[in-house]
Amino acid sequence: MDTSKLEFLRGTLDVLILKALVWGPLHGYAVTNFIRRQSDDAFLLEEGTLYPALWRLESKGLLGSEWGLSENNRKAKFYRLTPEGRRQLRYEVKTWQAYAAAVAKVLAATQLPEPEEVR
C-alpha cells in the first residue's frame, strides 16, 4: 500500500458517508467505492472500518436501511439518508468548508503579519 496517502482523519468518514448517500440509497460496498473513487484513492481506507461507521450512523437515526437486491442480484443492505441525516450533512459540510478555508488561509500566508496594535 502506498504510505504517502493521507491518513484518514477520524470523524471525517461520517461526513463522507453522508455525502455518498445524497443521490439515493447505496449498499456499503458502493459507499466504499464512491469514497475511493471520489478521493482518487487519496484516503487510506481499510474497507472494513466503513461498516461500524455506517451502523453507528444508522443507530443514531441519520441513516435508514433496507434489504434489497444489488446490481448483480445479490441481497444487500441499502442505506439511505434520513431527513435528519440530510440536515447533519449540510451542517458538517458547512463546518468542514469553514475549517478548510481557515487552514488554507493560514497556509497561504507569505510573510508574518504586522503585529496588532496594542493600546
Added chain:
Amino acid sequence: MSSTPFWRRYARFFGPDPSQDVKDELAFHIEAKTDDLIRQGLTPDAARKEAERQFGDLRSVQRIGQRIGEKTERRTRLGDYWTDFLHDIRYTFRTLGRDPGFAVISILILTLAIGANIAVFSVVNTLLLRPLPFPHANELVWISPPPTDCGWSCSTYSADAYEEFRDQSRAYQGVTGYEAFTTPENFRLTGHGDPVPATGIEVIGNFFQVLGVQPALGRLFTPEEARGPSVQDSTGTPVTILSNAYWRRQFHSDPNIVGKAIELNDTPVTVVGVLADSFDYGAVFAPGAKADLFVPLNLEQERMWGNITTLIGRLKPGVTVAQALDDANRVAPDIYFNVKYPQSRGRYKGDLVPVPLKDYVTGKLHRSLIALWLAVGAILLIAGVNLSNLLLARASARAKEFAVRGALGAGRGRIVRQLLMESLVLSGAGALFGLGMALVIIRWLAHQGSVALPLLSALRIDGQALGWTVSIAILTALIFGLLPGLRIAGGNLQTVLKDSGAGAGLGRHHERVRSVLVITEIALACVLLVSAGLLLRSFYKVLEVDLGFRPDQASSMIMWYDENAPTPEAREAKRAPIFQNVLAHVGALPGVEAVGISDYLPLGPNRSWDTPIPKGKVFAPGELPEPLVYVISPGFMRAMGIGLHGRDFTWSDGPNGERVMIINASMARLFWPGEEPVGKILMRDQTEWHVIGVVDDVHEESVEGSIGAQVYYSCLQQQPSRAQLVVRSSLPSATLAPSVLRTLREMNPEQPAVEFRPIRTIVDHAVSPRRFFMLLVTAFATLGLLLATLGIYGVISYSVTRQTSEIGVRMALGATAGRVQLQVLASTLRLTVIGIALGTLFAIVVGRSIASLLFATSPWDFPSYVGMILALLLVAIASGYVPARRASSINPMVALRNN
C-alpha cells in the same frame, strides 16, 4: 434498489436476527469486491484474498456490528411495543367510549369488588399481618393465667407478685403492667367551671419504656415518680402524662402544657409529658374505649389490694415465648401473692403464661378475619366471573370486528393483547375507584370508636394495601380478560365471517362457556349467602340471649360522692345517707320507675374477692369458685331488671345488722343442689353471711360466654369501689339525663357531667364485634347476590337475543307466548339449580369451617340453607323474567324478515 423480493418475506420469518444481518452484509461486501477484482483480471482465489485483505479485520468488524445490531434491535422492539401499547390504549378508550353502558357497569362491579377487597385487606393487615404499633413489637408478651370463670381478678397479679416476677425472671428486658380495674371516667378534671370527667389509667412506672412509647412533649415517668405520691392520696405533687388525643381535645394542643398543673379530683397534678400520637391505649388494651391520661400506679398503696395489675413483658432479644414460659414455670413456685403471708407462696403456679401480645390483642379475631378475607375474595371472584361474562358477551358481539381485523393481518397475539388491554383498563379504573371507596370505608371504620375491635384507629391505607390493590387489579384483569381473549382468538375467522344475521356470535360453544361462568357465580353466591345466613342467625341468637337483666329502658351514670373518713366504719356511716338521699331524690323524678346503685355493671370490669363456704359443708380446696362480687344498694335489682327470688337489701340491713348477701342461681345450684338457698349461711373468714335472696344469672363477662358464680353485698355492709347509678324509666335517657345530672349536682357540686348511658349501649358494645363481622359478611353476600343476578340476566338475555330468529320461527309455527316464556325461564332455572346444587356442597364445607364463629347455630342450620335457595331462585326468576318477556314479545314476522 429494486422492490422487496419474494424471499425477503420469509428471510426473518422467525423474528429479526441482527447477527445474521451483519454477516450477510459483510459477506456481500467481500463477494462484490471479489467480483470486481476478478473483472480486473485476478484469479478468483487471489481476488478473494485481496478483497479480504483490503477489508481488514473482518471478525472484529463483525463483533462491533453484532453489538450495535443488538442494541438497535432492543430499542426498536421497545419502540414498537410502546407504539403498539399506545395504539391499544387509544383503541381501548375509543371502543369503551362507544359502549359507555358496558364500561360503566364493569367499572362499577370492579370498584365494589376491589374496594371491598382493599378495605378488608387493610383491616386484616392491621389486625393480623402488621406487627403491633410498638418498636420490636414481636418481643412483647402478655402474661396471664389460663381463662377461668372468676373474671378479671383471676387474670391479674398482686403488687408483690409483679415485683417478684420482675426480679426473678431472666427472660425479660422489662416487665410492666397497668391497673386492670380502671373504669371509664374515673377522674374529674376540675378547676375550670363544672368538673369534666376523664379516663385515667394507672400504669406501672416503666410502662411506656417497656412498650417503647415515646413522648411527643415532655418526658415519661421517672422511677421516683413511679414510687411517689399518686393522685389518689393527695400528698406531694402527683404527676400525669396526657394522651395525645386528650391533649389536643381538652387542652387545644397547648404547646406549653408540660410543667403546668391541672386539677384532677380537686388535686393539682403536674403534666410531665404528652404521648406520641401513634400510641392509642384503647386500641391495644381496651378496644372501644379511650384513655385520656396516665398516672403512675403506686405499688406500695396497692400491696394489700390483692390482684390488681396485668403483666406485660418485653423479652430479651432472641428469647422465644416457649423459653419465657419455661422461665415463668421456673419462678412461679417462688412467687408470693403477698410476701407477708408465707402460705401464699406459689399461688401463681401454672398461672404465669406468656403469649405474644399480638395474640392477646387480636388472636380471638383470627378466624373471623380470615373468614372475612375469604368472603371478600369470593366477591372478587364473582365480580371477575361477571366481568369475564360481560367481556365474552361483548366479544361475541364484536366477533365480526375481530374477524375482520384478523383477516386484515392482525395476529392472534395482537387481538388477545387488545382484549387484555381492555380488561386492564377496566380493572385499573375499578382499582382506582375502589381505592377511593376503600379510603372512605377505612376512614369511617377508623372512627368507629364504639366497635370493640382492637387497633381500628390504626387503620390506614398503606404501601402494602396499595401493592395489594395493584396486584389484585392486574390479576383480575389477566384471568378474566384472558379467557374471552383466548376464546375469540381461538375462534374460526371463516365461520364468523360467513355467519350473518342479528346476534350472530361464536355460537353454542360460546354459550356453554358463559353458562359455566354463571353457574360458578351462583355457586359462589350460595356460599356467601349461607355463610351470611349462619352469621346472621348467630347474631340474632346472641341478641336473644337472656342476659339476666333487662337492658332496655335503663340507663346509667357514674355518681361521685365524698365518703372520706379515717375508718371503714366511719366511711360506711357517711356513705349510707348519701346513697339513700340520692336514690330518694332521683327516684322522685317524674318518669323514674326504679333506681339503684352498683359499683360495677355487667359486661364491664369485674372483680372477685374470696370464696364463701357454705356453713356446715366441707369442700376440697379449689373445688368452690371465687364468685364475682358486686356491691349494690337496695333497689338495684329492680332498676337493672334482675329477677329476684327471696328479698332485696333494705336500708335497715345496716352496718351493725345481720350480714346479708344475695347470690346468683348458678352459685345456689352449685352450693346447695336441690335445696332452698334462701336462709342458708355462707362463711367468710369466720363471719356468718345470710343468703336472703337468689337472682337470675347475669351475663357478666360476655354475652356469649358461660356464667360463673356471682355474689351481691349491700353497700351498707361492704365498701363499693365506686357508684354506678342505674335508673329505670320509660322516658328516653336523653330526656332524663339533665334532670338526673341536676339532682346529683344539687347533692354534690363536684359531680362531673358524665354521660348518662343507656344500658343497651353496654350490650351493643359487647356484641359489636359480632355485629361488625355479621354486617360485613351480609353486605358481601348481598353484593354477591346482586352480581350473580346480573350474571344470570346477562346470559339469558344474550341467549334470547341470539335465538331471536329461532323463537320467531317457533312462534310462527304456533308456539304461544306463554310457552316461549316458560322455556326461557326453564333455562334460567336450569342454570340456577345446577349452581345451587354445587354451591350447597361448597357451603356445607365452608359452614363447617366457620362453625367456631357461630353461636347457638349449627353449621347445618336449615333456615339458612332454605333462605339461600329461596333467595337465589327468586332472583333467578326475576332476572330471567325480563328476557323471557322480551322473547315472548318477539314478532315472528319481524324476526324472520330481519334475518
